[in-house]
Amino acid sequence: MFRAGLRRLAAAAPASVALRPASFSTSASSSFAASTVAIANPTSQHTLNVSSAQGIVDGFVGAIGNTPLVRLRHLSEQTGCEVLGKAEFANPGGSVKDRAALYVVLDAEERGLLKPGGTVVEGTAGNTGIGLAHVCAARGYKLVIYMPDTQSQGKIDLLRLLGAEVHPVPAVAFDNPANYNHQAARHAANLENAVWTNQFDNTANRRAHIETTGPEIWKQTAGRVDAFTCATGTGGTLAGTTRYLKEISGGKVQCYLADPPGSVLHSYLSSGGKLVERSGSSITEGIGQGRVTDNLQPDIDLLDGSLTIADEKSIAMVYRCLAEEGLYLGASSALNVVAAKEVAEKLGRGHTVVTILCDGAYRYADRLFSRKWLTDKKLIDAIPVELQHHIVLP
Numbered sequence: 001m002f003r004a005g006l007r008r009l010a011a012a013a014p015a016s017v018a019l020r021p022a023s024f025s026t027s028a029s030s031s032f033a034a035s036t037v038a039i040a041n042p043t044s045q046h047t048l049n050v051s052s053a054q055g056i057v058d059g060f061v062g063a064i065g066n067t068p069l070v071r072l073r074h075l076s077e078q079t080g081c082e083v084l085g086k087a088e089f090a091n092p093g094g095s096v097k098d099r100a101a102l103y104v105v106l107d108a109e110e111r112g113l114l115k116p117g118g119t120v121v122e123g124t125a126g127n128t129g130i131g132l133a134h135v136c137a138a139r140g141y142k143l144v145i146y147m148p149d150t151q152s153q154g155k156i157d158l159l160r161l162l163g164a165e166v167h168p169v170p171a172v173a174f175d176n177p178a179n180y181n182h183q184a185a186r187h188a189a190n191l192e193n194a195v196w197t198n199q200f201d202n203t204a205n206r207r208a209h210i211e212t213t214g215p216e217i218w219k220q221t222a223g224r225v226d227a228f229t230c231a232t233g234t235g236g237t238l239a240g241t242t243r244y245l246k247e248i249s250g251g252k253v254q255c256y257l258a259d260p261p262g263s264v265l266h267s268y269l270s271s272g273g274k275l276v277e278r279s280g281s282s283i284t285e286g287i288g289q290g291r292v293t294d295n296l297q298p299d300i301d302l303l304d305g306s307l308t309i310a311d312e313k314s315i316a317m318v319y320r321c322l323a324e325e326g327l328y329l330g331a332s333s334a335l336n337v338v339a340a341k342e343v344a345e346k347l348g349r350g351h352t353v354v355t356i357l358c359d360g361a362y363r364y365a366d367r368l369f370s371r372k373w374l375t376d377k378k379l380i381d382a383i384p385v386e387l388q389h390h391i392v393l394p
């Protein structure tokens with residue numbers, strides 16, 4: 001079943017581009033498409049794009065992936081490159097983590113660890129929990145989430161309203177058995193028909209990006225991609241997409257890790273694996289890592305380098321993307337866009353650079369657009385004066 005699921009998703013990527021016309025040759029859609037064309041300006045590119053939307057998909061799971069690849073117009077003009085963002089906020093659960101959530105569940109099904117009515121257990125405070133909540137509801141599983149009790153009530157409420165059982169537990173280091181990840185593992189081990197999906201070290205996560213994100217990017221750019229960059233939480237997105245793009249291009253696509261302050265990976269990569277320095281902390285959420293996860297390990301040597309991106313640049317880009325591109329993005333996406341711009345500048349004019357727009361800013365608005373929060377974080381002066389009118393919250 002998992003293989004079939006994978007094949008369907010992988011096939012969906014090319015199909016969304018190559019097979020769209022065929023989907024209009026059947027049933028009601030063809031007459032609708034024809035009438036749309038008849039009343040619209042036939043030269044309108046907008047109409048053509050809207051009318052080639054993908055056909056019917058099977059429920060929530062079928063709606064995962066096949067996200068648009070958005071040309072960032074201002075940054076492309078500024079750099080003389082094509083700077084492209086994969087619009088992962090357009091996934092049905094709202095983030096790039098829908099892909100990993102689906103794959104870890106399908107993987108558990110295929111390995112016989114999860115049977116109808118079973119329970120998925122995960123340690124997460126963020127988008128993986130949201131993706132899992134949707135996927136579990138759609139496939140008839142219960143979901144149990146462990147998270148550090150330092151997380152906001154808003155996150156707990158959201159996961160609960162999506163149907164998850166949430167356990168906030170004391171925030172202790174990974175080497176402490178009371179750490180939320182270990183508690184999640186024990187919970188699953190003590191329950192019949194339950195699985196700890198273990199997003200950090202379960203490589204079904206990375207496989208989601210080898211089989212969907214990578215092929216979609218390759219297809220959408222018609223193989224004309226020179227570089228790819230993104231940040232890592234579990235490392236699944238960076239590792240899987242890098243693996244696919246390196247293999248399909250014979251190593252030509254350059255791939256770069258983008259790291260926030262407080263993560264060890266930039267120092268690890270730039271020192272050839274000798275250093276694991278953790279300096280500072282970051283306002284970004286869902287990214288930054290203290291170790292090389294099993295998802296990142298197989299592909300870390302494929303990387304061409306890494307960039308470290310200061311919070312001042314990321315927050316300014318949140319506002320720039322909103323004002324210049326109309327894109328309301330979270331801070332990890334903005335960090336990725338800064339990284340894509342820097343890679344484009346490094347490569348020089350005429351190149352195509354792709355990054356990931358992980359999620360929208362909806363869950364972070366009370367911080368990213370709050371004058372008090374920005375002042376407390378000493379980031380208010382990083383927002384260009386002409387964009388400060390977007391700071392509307394006290």
Ligand SMILES: Cc1ncc(COP(=O)(O)O)c(C=O)c1O
Nearest residue numbers: 232233234235236237286332358
């Ligand atoms: C907002 C956001 N951006 C980026 C990532 C990183 O993705 P990955 O876990 O594939 O490295 C995450 C992961 O949770 C996330 O929540």
